[in-house]
Amino acid sequence: MSSQLILQSLVSGILVGGIYGLVALGLALAFGVLKVLDVAHGELVMLGGYASFFAFTYWGLDPFASMPLVFVVMFGFGLGLYLLLFRYVTRTEIRTRIKNSLLISFGLVLVLQALAVRFFTADERTISTAYSFEAFTIGPVRVPVVRLAGLVVAVVAAVALEWMMSRTRFGRALRATSEDWTRAALTGVNVRRVYLIAFAISAALAGIAGSMVSLGYSVSPNIGLGWTLNALIVVVLAGLGSMRGIVVAGVFLGLVESLAGVWIGGQYREVAALVLFLVILSFRPQGFFGRAHA
């Protein structure tokens, strides 16, 4: 095994992991704050991907230029989803909340997937821009520009989210709500509004993750489950409720898959990651960064 191959797969793994982290950020926010498990998160990524694909195809908008637009559109979509569906779930007690959100978002998976097939066809779509295949080389290692951009977007999004959570008034309300919504409500936090905005931000983050997916990977109606599963793994690895470790856990997952691809064979890279995930979950259910019994 040449060291160059390993070095290359390390770099690829880190870059892929950036996208995993980006997809997982929104899921972690929804779970951490609302205690809602949205398994349709991957479908929101898919919709974001289509939004940016169509903006590129019809208006010639570069995916980076359309990213704010996708953010706003998916933010609106998130508002709608919350008001229509998740609003009713957040009224219940935590255990029922998790179970029911799992179930209704699973129904949502079916609906969004079928609608995507109906309106966007089952074709795989990828945005190819002038820079899509550009890469710069550092020594023996090739770094594709679009994937590096994905990692950069992930880090920027994570820092922005962290800043919002720790420095803004809304972020304080958000943290209070995620710790104990009853006490937050008693101290005057408008819990429903916090839920609404947090869910919308979660959907918007899925949207910009979708932009990056349509650029560096491809979008089709059935990509959702794969991204959701990856995101779930990342969120659990980071520790449920922990926002800080998300990108790190994403990069970890990317690295595991990439190295497993080299050592075990490409067709078993996901299996290796899933098995390793189950093993880690068995021995450290609170994740890398979570507190025990949190």
Next chain:
Amino acid sequence: MRRSVTVVATVVTLGALIGIGIFSDSQHILTLSIQTMVLAALASSWNILGGFAGQISLGHAAFFGLGALIARELWLGGTSLAVAVVVAVAVTSVTSAVVGVPMLRFREIYFAIGTLALGVAVFITAGNLWPGISSLPAEALRNYDFTGPYFMALGVLVVAVVVSIWLKRSKVGLGMMTVRDDEEAAKATGVDVFAHKMIAFVVSASLAALAGSAFAYFSVSYYPNFPFSVIWTLEAILVVFIGGVGTIVGPLLGAVFFIVGRDALPTDIDEFQVVLFGLLFIVVVLLLPGGLIEAADRLAPSKKRETPRPQQTNRQQDKGKELT
């Protein structure tokens, strides 16, 4: 009163199903019936773990697929069907007991995510190991007869229902429902939580394997990883909740509703059906947690309800905790 109604309904349904199997020549009706019975059996098996014991598994297709795989390989390899099915179920039950040890340590959401990860890992592995399509040999295809698969599916369904009824009435089943409703309270009253989850897990997996072997016997050709697909898990959950989670009749009613409904809807837009069922499922979870069974009960409120259902107890608990 209620009991005699149940007995009559059971006898009539069973008689009708046997009658269809003997007298019907319509391939369409036979195919639909077999699909319904296989799905109903699979849904009943999920219901034992998810509805009785309260453990939401998203990896159920792994056991359905394993049963299908083993039964099909042995049967096409020349083993008699009965032996193939017995081996398939036996191997799956042992496998599920082994897998259950780490899986059942995960609680609630971790269990759902863990079983999903397991299911996807098994699906990918099955696709890698058995990439080629599995078809019946030309000889068998020429003499294909629906009667065999039909009565096998019926038999499988009867087994699944009988096991469900027996479990629901037994002490073990009561223990499972206690675990579902409140694990801490179950522990405090001396219920061995892990053992009850394990029994539910193994019984549920074995019945899924049985349903899988019926699928393997019925199907003309498919890719061996198809029964491992998460679609089966999703359809089973959909059917269970639409019918009525935690009940005996719910999964059956849900399966009939699902397959017949899908057949009756216009086929030119497949996606339309999925959207409709997806929305219906969401509506059921949000507004009618007891499923169609509860809807029927509400329409005929004079009948006494036998046992409280899981969602309702939750809802009552939640009442005091609603956001205002």
